[in-house]
Structure formats: C-alpha cells, structure tokens
Amino acid sequence: MTSKTLTAPPVALGTWAWGDSGQVGDGYFGSELTASGLREVVEKAQANGFTLWDTAAVYGMGHSETVLAQALKGFARGEYQLSTKFTPQLAGDGDDPVADMLERSLDRLGTDHVDLYWIHNPADVARWTPRLIPLLRSGRIKHVGVSNHDLKEIALADQILGEAGFRVEAVQNHFSLLYRSSERAGILDHCREHDVRFFSYMVLEQGVLTGRYGPDHPLPEGSSRAAAYNGILPQLRTLTDRMRAIGEDRGASAADVATAWAIAKGTTPIIGVTKAGYVDGLVRACGIELSGEEIAELEALADAADVDTRGSWEHAM
Ligand SMILES: NC(=O)c1ccc[n+]([C@@H]2O[C@H](COP(=O)([O-])OP(=O)(O)OC[C@H]3O[C@@H](n4cnc5c(N)ncnc54)[C@H](OP(=O)(O)O)[C@@H]3O)[C@@H](O)[C@H]2O)c1
Secondary structure: OOOOOOOOOOOEEEOOHHHOOOOOOOOOOOOOOOHHHHHHHHHHHHHOOOOEEEOOOOOOOOHHHHHHHHHOOOOOHHHOEEEEEEOHHHOOOOOOHHHHHHHHHHHHHOOOOEEEEEEOOOOOHHHHHHHHHHHHHHOOEEEEEEEOOOHHHHHHHHHHHHOOOOOOOEEEEEOEOOEOHHHHOOHHHHHHHOOOEEEEEOOOHHHHHHOOOEOOEOOOOOOHHHHHHHHHHHHHHHHHHHHHHHHHOOOOOHHHHHHHHHHHOOOEEEEEOOOOHHHHHHHHHHHOOOOHHHHHHHHHHHHHHOOOOOOOOOOOO
C-alpha cells in the first residue's frame, strides 16, 4: 500500500514549455525563456506554496526535466514535489521500459524518487500499468496517476493496481472552459466519488484563454501552438472579453478567471507558468469565488464559440 495519501497544493505548475529551446517562435510554445527567468518562476512559486511541478520525459525529450532540476537547485527535496510521466510511445526495447524511462527521469531530475508518476496515455493499459507495481514497492514512485484515460481505461488501471494493494490516485486530463469532455463523460464525478484527484491540464488553452492573444496579436509564429490555435482566435473574443470583465471586478485577469473556474469545478489545475508574474495570478485565482451564474454564463459563451481544441494526442472521452 502507498504509505501516505496524495496531497497537493490547489494549483500545480506545468513545465511543458520549459522543454523548448527558449528561442522566440521555436518549438511547441515558441516563448522566450531563460534559465534566470525560470529560476525566478520557481522562487516565487515556492514562496507562495505552489510546490508541485509537473513535467514529462517527452517534453523537449528530457530538456524540461533537466531545466526544472536546475531551476529547483538549492531547495531541499522535501520542499517540492515532482510529477513526471512514462510515455508509451517512447518505450525502449529493454526488459522493463517503464523502469528504464523512470531511471532516466530520476537522473535528469537529480533525485531518487518522484512523488507522482503517470502513464501518459492509454496506449496499452494492460501492458504498462502492472510495471508500476514494483516501482511503488521500491519507493521510486510514491503515487500513481493516469493521463488521457477514459472511464473504462481508468477502471482497468485501477483494477490492475488494486490486485497489488495500490490504486489510481490521480487522473490528468485536458479540461478547460473550451474542452469539458471529462465532465460530460462522467470522469469528474467518478473522481469525486472515489477520492481520486483530478488534475486539469491546458486550463488556459496554451495561452488563448488569457485574452493576451487575439487576431491582432497571435501566438508566436512558427510554434506548434500557433498552428493549433491562431485560426480560432476570432471566435474566442466574446468569451475572453467576458472573462476579462469578470476578472476586473476582482482586480484579476482573464487567466485568473480561467484558473478559478477550474478550481470551482473541483479540479486541481496544472498551469503552464513561463513568467514569475504569472504566479501572482495563481495567488489571486485561489481567492476568487465565481458564482453559479458566472460559471453558467462562461460555459454558455464557451459553447457558443463552437471550437474543438482536442489535442492531436487525445482520443475522445
Ligand atoms: N498529460 C498530458 O497529456 C498533458 C498535455 C498538455 C499539458 N500537460 C501539462 O499541463 C501543463 C499546462 O498545460 P500547457 O502548459 O500546455 O498550457 P496552459 O497551462 O493552458 O497555458 C500555458 C501558457 O499560458 C500562458 N500563461 C500562463 N499563465 C498565464 C497568466 N497568468 N497570464 C497570461 N498568460 C499565462 C503562457 O504563455 P506565454 O508564455 O505565451 O505567456 C503559457 O505558456 C503543461 O505544462 C504540462 O505540464 C499535460
């Protein structure tokens, strides 16, 4: 059995963008990132109690993990929690590709354990899930979650772990105002009923739900997120304007409203932070209480935008 139940701050921090080279327009996000800027993000986040860092071996093929470890240097291991992932598509051909991928992550992260280890997607649940059991027993991983899994896949993973006295303790799926398939498919209810923490990713839809980007100021040219989102920016204007107005009443931004919405839905958002200033937004978001009417209005405006932001790696829920 896992010795302690999983605990987490109200918001976790995502570092997918940290896997990019840091040059404008380059990579998935195309944001300008520097080691000193990311160190500032870490210091500010840690000081404000945001101590759970989500990464994956596949983000920049190890680069995100390496950069995160550098930025966390000097903090004691007990002061932060690490969340990283096994991506089936990267499995090697050794005897135990899960253990091998974890060892490489531990190496890059400069640690002997991860607090939360994920199967990144349900490529083959019956094949990969059992591989987590010896890693839980040895303490190399403390808690287990599944990502991009639908209800049936979550149940299968839970059954496999359950036979060894463990369980799926967390689910990590795409969940934003624009993409609510996990709610419609009953995954949020399932998690609530079974005491499984639901981590919502892409709550800001990679920046387009912050109001910072629009047809006149699109996502960085050449980046993958520009290719995914720039075409739908005109359809999001009414929603982001309303989010901005709701935020203004509380001295907050549209991004803060998006994060507050995800918290109000009972989820733990994983927000991709790229600037220290964004941490102030997380502090504000944790203090915002949206009314039922505001939530309903925002969801109606999101539905009216009529966009499909499902990631290329996701299957329908
Ligand atoms: N399990 C999975 O399959 C999966 C898939 C996707 C993501 N994830 C995880 O979830 C995390 C979050 O997703 P994401 O990073 O893709 O997207 P996201 O959190 O929806 O958006 C992140 C982007 O929004 C902008 N931003 C962040 N905070 C802001 C603020 N307060 N105000 C204005 N803009 C802000 C930044 O863009 P600029 O730099 O342009 O300002 C940042 O790169 C990832 O980092 C990763 O850890 C997991």
